[in-house]
Amino acid sequence: MTRLEKIYVEKVAPELKKEFGYTSSMQIPRLSFVSLNMGLGEASNNNKLIEEAVVELTAISGQKAVITRARKSIAAFKLREGMPVGCRVTLRGERMWDFLDKLINFALPRVRDFRGVPDRGFDGRGNFTLGIREHTIFPEINVDRVEHVKGMNVTIVTTALADKEGKMFLDLLGMPFKK
Secondary structure, three states, X not given: OXXXXXXXXXXXXXXXXXHHOOOOHHHOOOEEEEEEXXXXXXXXXXXXXXXXXXXXXXXXXXXXXXXXXXXXXXXXXXXXXXXXXXXXXXXXXXXXHHHHHHHHHHHHHHOOOOOOEOHHHEOOOXXXXXXXXXXXXXXXXXXXXXXXXOOEEEEEEEOOOOHHHHHHHHHHHOOOEOO
């Protein structure tokens, strides 16, 4: 059991059960999976960029990244069906808990002028999406070797039914929301 998962079992779950009056332990919100996505618009022209992104996302997540390809052609963007446009990883289980712990406790505090995460990223069903402008905030990335700074989206999918439950769940786990 990872450190953050232990906090969830010992502190977060009982607090949520008491706050929302759940009768069953299966009603308590928990993490389903965490999805990491890097969209690289210029990757269709530069094959080296997509390979670099896959290596870096694999290092950040601890799991092999998959190249995402365009589903349909868009002439205005000079994009053809099947061209690489980014990469993604879906984390579950222990890797999910490890990544979330690393994100909350190491990566986010390394952001320059960090004042907290805005809570606008909820989707109405308790899931949270966070945009990160620089992937270099993660300790696995050697800043000297990075040629292009890339952004990424982190989507935290929970079993919470509403944003209020999801926000409290992530708040109790230690997500540094703006006050």
